[in-house]
Amino acid sequence: MTNSEDQRLQLEPNAQVQNIKVNSIKANPYQPRKTFDEARLEDLAGSIRVHGILQPIVLRKTINGYTIVVGERRFRAAQIAGLEAIPAIIKSLTDEDMMELAIIENLQREDLNAIEEAESYRKLMDDLSLTQQEVAQRLSKSRPYIANMLRLLHLPKDVADLVKAGTISGAHGRTLLTVKDTQKMRDIAKQTVKESWSVRYLEAYVNEQFGNKIKKTNSTEPKMKPKMIQQQERQLKEQYGTNISITTNNKKGQITFEFKSEAEFKRLIHQLNDKYNK
Incomplete structure (x- = not known):
């Protein structure tokens, strides 16, 4: 729990765990989370069938029963498990407390x-x-x-959906926000996904293309490049026996061969000519 949640849920000295009927409990109307992973709920329900509910949920008494303050996931799993009653602690809370605690609990989800x-x-x-x-x-x-x-x-909805799905990270999303043209932002987001761009590479790409002042990181060039390009560089290095750099810029690219002497230059030219004439 966070400090703010812990303060609101400090139990009175005489607070007791009670068994409350499941059919008398309602969801928190201020709960921002509307969907729950069914597979994970089934897993939790299976655990509850074997071990029971190890941590009581927290409820607020209402005229028509009880409202969940903390523990809606445990409550839903208990319903799936077929429990008629579950352990709970009753707290006196204001509507404002209910709103805040529901949001704070949502922030503590592992899959957020x-x-x-x-x-x-x-x-x-x-x-x-x-x-x-x-x-x-x-x-x-x-x-x-x-x-x-x-x-x-x-972020545009389709780009935000990529973040929601975990296809790109929040850091990717914040970097994309520096691209003011929405369509270009969408295009770069698709390219980021297609080529598995790291955040560092995306920052460098956007900075190069649009001149945005993005904070640079102390990373080496290979770490900033897409995995596909790094793999091609390694293969060419093994094939030609020298360092090779591949760079891309606005759908154009450049392959650079490194040589340190005239003899090495002639060797590379000979290899390339042989490759071309085959």
């Missing part, structure tokens, strides 16, 4: 992607009228980190 994380920060700001600085303080993060994540929400 960068877009969902950014959406959670935006929801905290919108629902609770918080500034970026206030969100940062509540979640023990820096304000620049929150601001950088929120930038991802400006």
